[in-house]
Structure formats: structure tokens, C-alpha cells
Amino acid sequence: METSAAAALPKYYVLKEQILTLIEDAVPGTLIPTERALAEQYGTSRTTVRQAIGELVSEGRLDRTQGRGTYVAPPKVTHVRQLTSFTDDAASQGLTAAARIVDVSVLPADPATARRLAVEPGTDIHRVERIRLVDGEPLAHEVAFLAGPLPDLARTVAERGSLYAALREDYGIRIAEVEDTVETKLAGPAEVQLLDVEMGAPMLLVHRLGFTPDGQPVEWTESVFRGDRFRFVARMHV
Template sequence: MTSHSHPAPKYYVLKERIRALAAKGEPGTLISTERALAAEYGTSRTTVRQAIAELVAEGVLDRTQGHGTFVAHNRPTYVRQLTSFTEDAAAQHLRTSSELLGISTVPAEGEAAHRLQQSAGAPLTRVERIRLINEEPLAHETALLPGELPQLADALAHSGSLYAALQESYGIRITDAEDTVETQLAGPEDVRLLGLEMGFPLLLIHRLGLAGDTPAEWTRSVFRGDRFRFQARRHRD
């Protein structure tokens, strides 16, 4: 049986050439303009733009509006396990911080009510934050927690970790977590909150946190696709 090989798409060939150029350059080195690269490699600017966009998404290149495209600096990659963001980052010697966008009480509805086993309209505490690694935005996180949690902002400011605040101030200890991971592309809100470009690849993670057998957390987190790896470990008897 004869096998037929198909040539790689033009943009992919160009992408690998630019990747090789970037590997030879120092971080921060400015690469040629789209127009110059299109002329040099005899291709369209659309092809160049696609190749560069994928290399930016992979963290090989950085692009700044009005300043051009550069060889990316080596940035730390956050690895998520089945503990809190703060605990995961500390284990990797990464400096974390959070920007609190708001804490409010909202009525339970839809999937959140189902996941948290709350009746429709029951009060949930909503915590919205931007999570940062080394002062760079990594994720937009919205947590929904059953009931009302008075003084949560103070507890969060004191502990720095939502899980620690829940345990220390409210006696709620998250013992198990179930993460569901999907992909999506950055929309206007992601562009505004995470400083990305439209269409940038993101990882959407929904987490159900359990305190024993009781659902205690339903969190939606959107992570930059170029700075995130997910790691899960299971023990089999």
C-alpha cells in the first residue's frame, strides 16, 4: 500500500523558521515586521500573522501593541494540581498575589445551584479576583460559595488564600477537588482583565471543591494558555 505524504502548510513551515530564529536571539530581541518577513519568505502577510500569533500563544514570542514583536523572556509556568492556587504556586517558588475585583451575595441559579446542591435563590457568596504570578496577570477567577460569609474580604486579606480563609475563619476545609478543563479563545473581557489579544488561547477550568462530602466551592477560572500546565496525580489501590 502506497502512503502519500502531504506537505506542511505554508504558515507552519514559516512558523518553524521563525521559531529557529527566535531560539538564536536574546530575550527582548525585536524580530522583523510582518511586511519584511512576508517579503523575505515570499509569502502573504496573513500567513506571517498566523505563524506569529501561534508563536505568541506558545510563549516563544511577545507582542506589544505599537512596539513590535520580540523574542519572549523565559517566564515561569504555573502548574496546577489539586490544591489551592496559593499552595500550588508556593510549592513552585513563584510569587503570587491577587487583585480583588469584588465580593457580593448572589442568588443560586443554574449550574452553580446544581453543583453546590443549593435551592434556587439561596444566597451564595461570589468572589471575583485576578490571580497574578510575579505581578503578571495569569488568571481571572470567580468563586461561588454556599451561604453568606461575613468579613470574607478581611479574612482573605489576612490569609492571602481563599482555602486558608475558609478554614481559619469559617471552619470550612476543602478536602477534595474535581477540575474540568476546556479550551476557549480570549474575548473582550479577557483582553481587558488579562492584557491579552483577542483570540488568544485560554484554558477554562471549573472546580468543584468538597468539604468532606459537602459541596463547598464552585469556581470558574480562565488561565492564559501560554503560562499554564495542569498536573493531576492519582493513587490506585
């Protein structure tokens, strides 16, 4: 006679659910017991505790800092729409969205990017690398490639604070249609450094190809969003 079907569950998963009940009503920032304490309390090894906590961190339920401890995480950022402007949309939710410009430069298009933007390989294109912040916290790393003459792009983007706004107001370019692809990706060293996530944390990898009203592709963007904080929203006609 077996005890129950649930007995087949990995030990770390049972522990994960128990920790979840511990924190479900807790105020964000509340410290949970240390890994060593939990290991002793639940009669398990620290390795198993770390596996349970690791998944809860990946899911955005816990945060942890070396030397400080592990604590209840703030709730997920309720959907930030990608379409329209990130900046405008976040504001409509009462969030302060900002973008830190890392680099604005001009460089010859590599074959893949050239194909996407429908230009000859080697044509000069613009590269805009930014870190998107919501309420001061880094949420996404974004690299946009833009075709066409865009004089003084570094300045206009900095002044407008929004790439789409600069394209529209300063260059008369309107993005009328976008094609987004969304997939999962695990955080590597770059994301750890730029977005303050843990190695291996699940991320959303978003590619966007933006078209002008007459169907010309002008924007190719690759973004990596924190999977534990972000929710992608797309509304569309079928």
C-alpha cells in the same frame, strides 16, 4: 514526480518553523524583524507572516505589541498546581503569586449554581471574583461561588490573601476533595481586557467543585487561565 510530502505543508507553517529556528536560542525580549521585513525577506505577503507569528504568539513563544514590535517571550510558567493552595504552591517554585480581588459579594443562587452547591435556588451565596497574578503578570481570571454563612468574607479573604486559607482559618471549612474539569476555550473580549492576551488566544477553562470531608459541596469555581503561560498539574490516587 512530486517534490516531497513536505511540499503540501501550508506556506505559513513553513515560515512558522523558520521563525522558530530564528528564536530558539534567543534571549527573551529580543525583537524579531518586523512583519513587513519578514514578508519581503521570505517572499510572501504580510498576511501569511501574521498567520505564522499569530500561532507562535498563541503558543507562548512570541509576544507582540502594537507600535513596539514582536519579541521572544519568556518561557512558560512551569506547572502551577491547582490543588492545595495556588498561593503556597507558587511560592514553593520561587514565584511570587498574588491575587487581585475584583469583587466580593452576596447574591441569590441561580438554578445551575444552586444545583452544583446543593442548595435551594435563590439561596444567598457568596461570589468572589479575582485575578490571579504570578510575578506581577495576570495569569487567570477566577470566579468562585461559595455556599454557607461566611460573615465578613471580603475582609478575611483580603487579609489572608488566599481563599482556601480564609475558609480554613476563619470559618473552619476544609476542602477535602475537588473535582476539576479542564477544557480549551478561545479568548474573548473579557480575557483580552483582564488577562492581556490576544483575541482568539487558546485558554484553559477550568471548573472546580470542592467538597468538605463529609462530602458536602461548598465551592464552585470557574477559572480561565492563559494557555500560553500555564500548565495544570493534578496528582491523584487511582
